[in-house]
Amino acid sequence: MSNIACALTIAGTDPSGGAGIQADLKTFQELKCYGMSIITSVVAQNTTGVQSVHHIPLQMIDDQIDAVFSDIPVGAFKTGMIATVDMMQLIAEKISNNPAPYVMDPVMVATSGDSLIAENARQFLRDHLLPLTALVTPNIPEAEFLTNVKIQTLEDMQTAAELLVHHYHAGAALVKGGHLSGEAVDFLYDGKEMHRFASERIATKNTHGTGCTYSAAITGYLSQGFSLMDAVKQAKYFVTQAIRHSFDIGHGAGPTNHWAIREEVFNNE
Ligand SMILES: Nc1ncnc2c1ncn2[C@@H]1O[C@H](COP(=O)(O)OP(=O)(O)O)[C@@H](O)[C@H]1O
Ligand SMILES: Cc1ncc(COP(=O)(O)O)c(N)n1
Numbered sequence: 001m002s003n004i005a006c007a008l009t010i011a012g013t014d015p016s017g018g019a020g021i022q023a024d025l026k027t028f029q030e031l032k033c034y035g036m037s038i039i040t041s042v043v044a045q046n047t048t049g050v051q052s053v054h055h056i057p058l059q060m061i062d063d064q065i066d067a068v069f070s071d072i073p074v075g076a077f078k079t080g081m082i083a084t085v086d087m088m089q090l091i092a093e094k095i096s097n098n099p100a101p102y103v104m105d106p107v108m109v110a111t112s113g114d115s116l117i118a119e120n121a122r123q124f125l126r127d128h129l130l131p132l133t134a135l136v137t138p139n140i141p142e143a144e145f146l147t148n149v150k151i152q153t154l155e156d157m158q159t160a161a162e163l164l165v166h167h168y169h170a171g172a173a174l175v176k177g178g179h180l181s182g183e184a185v186d187f188l189y190d191g192k193e194m195h196r197f198a199s200e201r202i203a204t205k206n207t208h209g210t211g212c213t214y215s216a217a218i219t220g221y222l223s224q225g226f227s228l229m230d231a232v233k234q235a236k237y238f239v240t241q242a243i244r245h246s247f248d249i250g251h252g253a254g255p256t257n258h259w260a261i262r263e264e265v266f267n268n269e
Contacts, residue, residue, distance in 0.1 A: 004032075005076075005223040007035055009036070009078050009219070011037070011082075013043050018256065020080060024080065027213050027258055036068055038064040045110065046250055047249070047251060048251050055084065074223075076102075077219065079104050082107075082129075085118065102132055102135075108122060131170070138174075140178075147163045151175075158187050161194065165191050172191060172228055181201070184198065184200070199236065202243050204254075205254070206247060208253040217235035238261055
């Protein structure tokens with residue numbers, strides 16, 4: 001199978017398996033992509049929150065990126081948690097010559113409320129990494145920070161998506177509405193048109209890692225050659241099913257179910 005789609009994630013870890021690198025690799029696997037990962041920080045966390053963080057030395061991040069880029073053609077890649085300005089600077093340099101589509105999940109705060117990146121890194125992310133993206137996938141608080149727009153309505157989400165592309169130079173923007181109420185509505189703006197992706201809101205507290213899973217699914221589909229619009233459409237379906245069949249495990253916000261689009265799960269619905 002030499003023509004397998006290769007998808008890469010550059011992110012932090014979650015030993016409890018619901019978010020970060022672990023969620024990304026599980027998602028790639030479900031989509032039948034060949035999954036690869038570069039670890040930026042090792043995070044001691046679980047469904048209740050973050051206990052401690054160890055940043056991987058810059059040289060080691062550099063070496064990991066070289067190990068992958070020098071050997072295997074990457075079909076698409078994503079970034080999740082990048083904790084410091086130094087890491088961002090290095091990653092920006094490394095990826096700027098890679099032609100594969102880049103999906104940025106602008107991770108700032110975990111579902112538990114714990115901050116995952118340095119205060120000054122947020123601005124650096126917006127000013128230096130955002131212009132390199134094919135797509136950025138902020139949730140409401142992240143979109144608010146990136147654009148300075150207070151987001152309370154579906155119209156505000158669309159305004160933020162347009163600003164991310166036209167003012168902050170993202171390739172495209174997917175503003176996710178998980179943090180509003182009512183239907184779970186996301187808006188994709190590709191620089192020309194606004195697309196709406198909606199699903200029913202599922203009553204669950206188990207949303208640990210939804211953003212990671214969603215952006216990994218988009219990356220996986222892009223690595224397989226789907227258009228941006230189709231990749232988001234398929235990924236929205238994937239994440240909705242993953243939330244619908246999420247696991248009530250752990251003492252906090254449980255993880256999503258990465259194998260929820262398998263046929264046997266549907267057959268048992
Ligand atoms: N309770 C829910 N029911 C259905 N879809 C949801 C629910 N919560 C979030 N989503 C969807 O999950 C995806 C992740 O969204 P969001 O929660 O906004 O991001 P993040 O996990 O980065 O905070 C989006 O497609 C959003 O619409
Ligand atoms: C290493 C890492 N990266 C990202 C998240 C965000 O998770 P969520 O998708 O729940 O916002 C996390 N909790 N840990």
